[in-house]
Amino acid sequence: MSDQEFTGKRVVVTGGTRGIGEAIVRRFRRGGATVLTTARRAPDTVHVEGLVEADLSTEDGARSVVADVLERLGGVDVLVHNVGGSSAPGGGVLALSDDDWKNALDLNLMPAVRLDRGLLPGMIARGSGVVIHVSSTQRALPLHESTLAYAAAKAALTNYSKGLSKELGPRGIRVVSVAPGYTETEAAAAMVERLASQAGTDTATARQRLMDALGGIPIGRPASPDEVAELVAFLASDRAASIHGSEYVIDGGTIPTV
Numbered sequence: 001m002s003d004q005e006f007t008g009k010r011v012v013v014t015g016g017t018r019g020i021g022e023a024i025v026r027r028f029r030r031g032g033a034t035v036l037t038t039a040r041r042a043p044d045t046v047h048v049e050g051l052v053e054a055d056l057s058t059e060d061g062a063r064s065v066v067a068d069v070l071e072r073l074g075g076v077d078v079l080v081h082n083v084g085g086s087s088a089p090g091g092g093v094l095a096l097s098d099d100d101w102k103n104a105l106d107l108n109l110m111p112a113v114r115l116d117r118g119l120l121p122g123m124i125a126r127g128s129g130v131v132i133h134v135s136s137t138q139r140a141l142p143l144h145e146s147t148l149a150y151a152a153a154k155a156a157l158t159n160y161s162k163g164l165s166k167e168l169g170p171r172g173i174r175v176v177s178v179a180p181g182y183t184e185t186e187a188a189a190a191m192v193e194r195l196a197s198q199a200g201t202d203t204a205t206a207r208q209r210l211m212d213a214l215g216g217i218p219i220g221r222p223a224s225p226d227e228v229a230e231l232v233a234f235l236a237s238d239r240a241a242s243i244h245g246s247e248y249v250i251d252g253g254t255i256p257t258v
């Protein structure tokens with residue numbers, strides 16, 4: 001592998017100012033790529049290079065990202081749909097309103113659908129490109145307490161990714177998805193601190209309880225954002241030239257079945 005294997009590649013990573021997305025942006029830059037990323041707003045404390053500010057959960061936001069990316073890069077070689085998450089309340093599935101369900105789909109499925117619609121025509125015309133959808137192990141292992149709408153939206157994203165791969169493979173474009181399990185982003189680490197202080201325990205105990213709630217993580221720890229970024233970089237590279245239409249789970253063994 002060359003240190004500069006992405007030199008000359010134009011990469012777009014959605015949701016790249018924090019967490020897994022930020023690690024993916026850093027990994028592609030280290031490989032020599034030109035990278036644009038998106039977020040609703042620039043962080044207060046750090047300068048983010050190549051940032052397109054827009055709310056990707058809206059049609060207008062997606063349209064403005066497509067226009068900005070095409071103006072600044074002319075086209076895209078690698079498109080990583082990383083934006084996603086859940087802000088639904090706890091209390092089980094009956095506590096979720098129509099708006100909670102709509103928000104889950106608007107943030108976890110529709111940004112990919114809309115950006116693909118705007119950015120794939122260029123890839124199709126060139127007959128090359130890679131599209132990576134960041135799903136979640138919850139698409140196969142849904143948690144019902146507060147994130148069932150998120151889990152269902154990620155299941156839809158994985159299904160969409162597979163369908164897209166069938167259409168685009170014959171046109172020279174690879175489509176894959178990545179399903180992380182519990183990944184210790186800064187936000188996840190802050191949540192563990194909060195849980196520890198609420199329960200009056202230390203962070204190691206709170207972290208273990210969180211892992212136990214998932215049914216355990218056989219390797220004994222969450223993944224790091226950099227580990228997920230490394231998998232994404234591999235899948236985007238020519239080293240993965242015949243990997244297409246499949247999903248790669250990175251969860252330390254959390255999903256208990258084959």
Ligand SMILES: NC(=O)c1ccc[n+]([C@@H]2O[C@H](COP(=O)([O-])OP(=O)(O)OC[C@H]3O[C@@H](n4cnc5c(N)ncnc54)[C@H](OP(=O)(O)O)[C@@H]3O)[C@@H](O)[C@H]2O)c1
Nearest residue numbers: 015016017018019020039040041055056083084085136183
């Ligand atoms: N962390 C995990 O344990 C885990 C596990 C499985 C799957 N995943 C998936 O991995 C992906 C990244 O997760 P993460 O935990 O790293 O996320 P995160 O730390 O919450 O970061 C989310 C990023 O997306 C941006 N963003 C959020 N809402 C947006 C919107 N409406 N429009 C545009 N940008 C938006 C954020 O910036 P702004 O807030 O400024 O917009 C930020 O840059 C998600 O798809 C998530 O579902 C994460």
